[in-house]
Structure formats: C-alpha cells, structure tokens
C-alpha cells in the first residue's frame with residue numbers, strides 16, 4: 001500500500017494522473033468544519049471551500065448522516081423511475097426561485113449544457129440558436145462550456161469551437177443590444193463573475209437585460225454555479241443585487257444553473273427553468289444517468305435545511321461584510337500591496353496591486369504567489385486571474401476563524417509592503 005506521505009502521493013500523481021491541473025504543493029488528508037489538515041498533520045484554515053463547494057465545511061455531521069441514512073435505503077435507481085428526494089429537492093429549489101421546474105445533473109458545466117440545449121429547442125423553429133455570453137465569464141470545461149466561456153485561455157488548443165456563442169462586454173447593456181443578430185436566442189451571464197475576478201452585475205444591467213430579452217423574445221439565462229446558494233446572503237446573487245431596487249424583487253431569469261455548494265462536496269448540478277419554458281425539454285430530449293440520485297438529493301436537501309435552521313445566509317452577509325471591511329482597511333493601510341476589496345458576502349476578492357516588488361523575482365502571477373504565501377501561513381484561498389485572490393469560505397465559518405484568516409492575510413500583506 002501507499003505510504004501516507006506527501007512524497008509518495010505526489011509520485012502517484014506524477015506517474016498516473018493526467019496533469020491537466022496546476023496544483024499547489026499540498027496533500028490534504030482530512031478536515032473538520034473550516035479546518036483542513038495535510039498528510040503531515042499541519043492545519044489550514046479553509047477560506048476557499050474547495051472552490052465555493054464545501055458550504056458547510058468539512059465532515060459536517062448532518063451531511064455524513066444524510067449520506068449514511070440515504071445510502072442504507074437507496075443510492076441510485078436511474079431516471080426511469082420517480083423518487084421522493086428528487087421531487088422534494090426540486091420543490092425546495094422552485095420555492096426559492098419562482099414558478100418553474102428543475103432538471104438534475106452532476107456538475108456546473110453539465111447544468112449549463114442543459115441550458116444551451118434549452119436555447120436550441122427554444123429557437124429551433126425560427127432558426128435561432130446563438131447565445132451571447134460575457135467576456136471574463138466562466139461556464140465550465142466541456143466543449144460547449146469553453147465556447148461559452150469568455151476567456152481565451154480555456155479555448156486555446158481546442159479549436160474549432162462549438163458554434164453559436166459570441167461574447168459581449170460585461171455590465172454593458174448597449175453592447176448587448178448592439179450585438180444581437182437575427183440568430184440570437186439567449187443571453188447568459190453570471191450574477192457575480194467568479195473565475196473572472198469577482199465582478200458583480202449591476203442592478204441596471206440585470207434589469208436592462210431582462211427588458212431587452214423581453215423586447216426581443218430572448219431567453220435570459222444566469223449561471224449561479226459559483227455565486228449562488230446563499231454565498232451573497234440571498235439564495236441567488238441576483239436576489240441580493242436587486243434587493244431594494246425598484247422592480248428588483250419581480251426580476252427572474254428564464255433559466256438558472258446551479259452546482260458547487262448545492263451538494264456541499266457531493267457531486268450534484270441542476271438547472272431551473274421558468275414556467276413558460278419549463279416543459280420545452282420534453283420526454284426523451286435530455287437526460288443523464290446519475291442526475292438527481294436519491295443520495296445526492298438527500299444531501300442537498302439536508303444542506304438547505306441546515307442553512308435555513310442555522311441562518312447561514314445572514315452569517316455570509318454579516319461576516320462577509322466584516323471581512324470585506326477588513327480587506328478595505330488593508331487596502332488603505334498597504335496600498336502598495338492591496339488595491340481594493342471586491343464582491344459581497346462570502347464571495348470576496350482581494351485585488352492585488354499591479355507591481356509588488358517582492359513578487360518580481362519569481363515568474364508566477366501575483367495571485368498565485370500570494371496564495372502560496374498564505375499556504376505557508378496556514379490559510380487556503382483561491383486565485384482568480386493574475387491579480388485577484390478569492391475568499392469563498394464555508395457558510396458556517398466562525399467569527400473567530402474569520403479573525404484568524406484576516407490576521408494571517410494581514411501578516412502576509414505586511415511582509416510584502
């Protein structure tokens with residue numbers, strides 16, 4: 001058997017695992033709450049939650065219990081049959097969004113893929129198929145996913161691209177209007193761009209796109225894979241962004257994709273379709289073997305129950321506001337290192353200054369170097385692009401853990417100033 005050591009596990013990867021990821025030099029072994037441990041027993045504060053996935057932290061007893069109890073009853077039966085957990089989870093999601101229906105799958109890319117197929121069906125008889133997506137967006141790594149994603153780095157080497165996608169600048173309503181062609185059938189955006197560097201849509205953009213899509217008979221689709229599931233303090237980021245904005249509470253997209261925190265680490269994805277379009281994908285048009293298994297749905301239901309019971313949306317909102325104010329303080333105190341604080345709730349970005357002298361010696365993006373230094377300080381965070389470091393903590397992060405995280409971040413910032 002493999003020795004439980006860093007070097008032996010690294011060698012297993014070097015020999016046997018496709019090297020498609022640029023991984024950090026950490027070999028993780030177990031966790032509890034927002035703490036995770038490497039194989040040498042060193043403790044890290046996890047302010048990344050995987051990548052916005054482990055929304056209840058690690059080894060949460062409610063998730064363990066849901067896995068154990070449901071697996072004793074039924075793990076999988078296929079979608080040839082009905083099961084209670086899938087029906088109940090769909091009802092919970094519909095109740096949190098609005099009149100419509102839900103399709104279950106296994107990942108974010110696959111959820112978006114379902115939305116692309118919805119668009120093809122929607123526009124089919126009129127010969128419309130084109131989907132406009134935003135520059136700096138991220139929608140997953142499948143072939144259609146990289147065509148939809150507005151970042152060249154994910155497309156390079158995989159041409160020819162799947163056709164039917166064009167990119168428009170984010171938060172620019174007039175650009176969206178100008179980009180429409182007779183083939184356009186939909187617009188897809190993230191409520192808060194995550195991989196692109198934590199950029200929220202403006203309320204005017206969301207309401208403007210809704211009006212534009214109504215006017216031109218287009219589907220307005222939103223990718224809530226990263227920014228959804230209460231990370232912003234509301235179930236979906238658009239609900240938070242439009243809170244208190246005139247006309248905002250009536251806003252709904254026509255389709256919405258979910259994954260990441262939906263399963264808290266157990267793989268599950270989903271898309272919701274608003275009522276007038278909810279039956280477009282009729283019997284036989286779409287499917288996936290593992291979609292909405294009783295096990296995955298039981299876990300997702302339990303997570304929603306815990307979030308509601310423990311008021312974790314409020315936690316993300318208030319503790320997130322505190323974290324953001326602390327990053328703003330760092331930006332004021334150390335402007336040569338921290339440029340600004342981005343985002344909301346538990347979807348935050350530390351924007352690093354352009355030229356940090358201490359980073360000049362190593363040929364790696366500042367965000368990566370900063371994340372590495374935070375690893376040395378015992379904190380896990382997630383880079384986005386070259387200059388943004390994301391904080392995507394578990395929704396049940398404790399206040400003293402937030403304080404511990406800021407202290408470690410401040411120490412690293414200070415060492416670079």
Ligand SMILES: *Cc1c(COP(=O)(O)O)cnc(C)c1O
Pocket residue numbers: 106107108109110112138139140141190194195223224225226227259260
């Ligand atoms: C992570 C992510 C995806 C892709 O999800 P996978 O589960 O990795 O396929 C899609 N959209 C957004 C916004 C994401 O952050």
